[in-house]
Amino acid sequence: MHGVPWGILQWFILFWVTMSSGLEERHSMVVWVTVFGLHPELRQIYYKFRRSCNIIPKSLQFNPTFNFTPITLLLKFSLHNFNMSRYASLYTNPQGPGDSRPTALQVVQDEQMQNQLIGKTAVITGVSSGIGIETARALAVTGIKLFLTARNLDKAKEALADFWNPDQMDLVQLELSSLDSVRVAAKTILSKTDELSIFIANAGVMAVPELTTTADGFEEQFATNHLSHFLLFELLKPSLLKASTEKFQSRVVVVSATAHRMQGIPASNDYNYETSGASAYTPWEAYARSKTANTYMANEIERRYGYRGIHATSVAPGLVASNIGRHIPQEVMAGVIGDKMHEVQSLEQAAASTLVAAVGREWEGRGGVYITNCSAAERGEDDGVSTSYTYVSHTYNPKDEQRLWNDSLKMVEKWNDYSTEDI
Known part of the structure; x- marks a missing residue:
């Protein structure tokens, strides 16, 4: 855990609370992208944990190259929220x-x-x-x-x-x-x-x-x-x-x-x-x-x-x-x-x-x-x-x-x- 700020670890705990109650409905996806995109080391810890539980096959390797900066994530989620609502109203009254x-x-x-x-x-x-x-x-x-x-x-x-x-x-x-x-x-x-x-x-x-x-x-x-x-x-x-x-x-x-x-x-x-x-x-x-x-x-x-x-x-x-x-x-x-x-x-x-x-x-x-x-x-x-x-x-x-x-x-x-x- 060396180098992982305590604030991020608190997010990690929150993530698992979310996972336990929201796995089926995928509500935890937002938490995952936010936390683990921000901190590559924590993301790798989480990855290793999932491999140890056989959620991910042990033959698969972690790719450390796909990381995001905080500003990138903020822009990503702003764009995500805009796009998710862009078409919603168009499906409410189909003709x-x-x-x-x-x-x-x-x-x-x-x-x-x-x-x-x-x-x-x-x-x-x-x-x-x-x-x-x-x-x-x-x-x-x-x-x-x-x-x-x-x-x-x-x-x-x-x-x-x-x-x-x-x-x-x-x-x-x-x-x-x-x-x-x-x-x-x-x-x-x-x-x-x-x-x-x-x-x-x-x-x-x-x-x-x-x-x-x-x-x-x-x-x-x-x-x-x-x-x-x-x-x-x-x-x-x-x-x-x-x-x-x-x-x-x-x-x-x-x-x-x-x-x-x-x-x-x-x-x-x-x-x-x-x-x-x-x-x-x-x-x-x-x-x-x-x-x-x-x-x-x-x-x-x-x-x-x-x-x-x-x-x-x-x-x-x-x-x-x-x-x-x-x-x-x-x-x-x-x-x-x-x-x-x-x-x-x-x-x-x-x-x-x-x-x-x-x-x-x-x-x-x-x-x-x-x-x-x-x-x-x-x-x-x-x-x-x-x-x-x-x-x-x-x-x-x-x-x-x-x-x-x-x-x-x-x-x-x-x-x-x-x-x-x-x-």
Whole structure:
């Protein structure tokens, strides 16, 4: 404790009081950034304590380079408070697609990020349709180099034609239902860059009607929405670590969904309904499980790698008309939306939260948070409602987050180039 002022130690005690009562709701995040950003030595003490408790794997190393001065933190929190309230009023009275709610491009403009990421690199999965197109369109304005993945490259070329720039963008074939394809895609990307500043796990499937198993033996929604993105992160992780700087720490944005509120993750022996059986499968439950897995992946990335300069958030785009629901009959989708047609957004608006997480200054050096409507979601009722923008008790569950991570490592071990001790 040598060199740590008593005043800071008092803040440390206050922090743990906050942690004990507010871990689930993440209220302690503000205390953590304030205290440990101000004093690197105390931050390292806290890091070592978390490693000793196995909250962070002992194989991970503390990165001492990401520190902030008091004035930097004051500016950061002033900007954070401004940005968190900037869009709040625009979501209070939605009027349907194209209303006053922000678009992804507006977020980039409001953040004054035009041409500010030249020389950096990003990966976005699923750009042949839906919000993936608008995510790529808006992120391109920052000047960042884009690796864009799609299952069907011809379809992607057509979808991206009106803003395609061959000097800035590369298309990479990726079939997320195949872990072999994930491995090939990662190698393709890494053959062209060894530094990656932003990884957006956007692609997904929704409510597959019947229990379907991939060639690798995994339930399709779990494999496509979670497991393949988990493997892709593992393979791209060295480039994310290398690219992270004090000015712009690497970011991972995992696209979850409000539907995650319906269901947590299953037991470790039932991810693929191997225990409960095919008769237990329902399209929406499986989708919700996979979306909770998306949120858990982001939370656990932050826990394991936030100290090393990789920060992860999960985002819910909200209600939007896109082809992710192509499996769902129109009458079923109408029942899901119910009387919330006025909350439906355009694709450009639905991508806004992703851009806030990817380039918003309020998320610099922060993560482990579930974002809706361009802001950290507030606590809601545990009512199982799939269209609410609040979070529920299982949205943050460190025990299950770590269990899913360890289970996922085992499931992708055959395709993973790195052991848990390598990086």
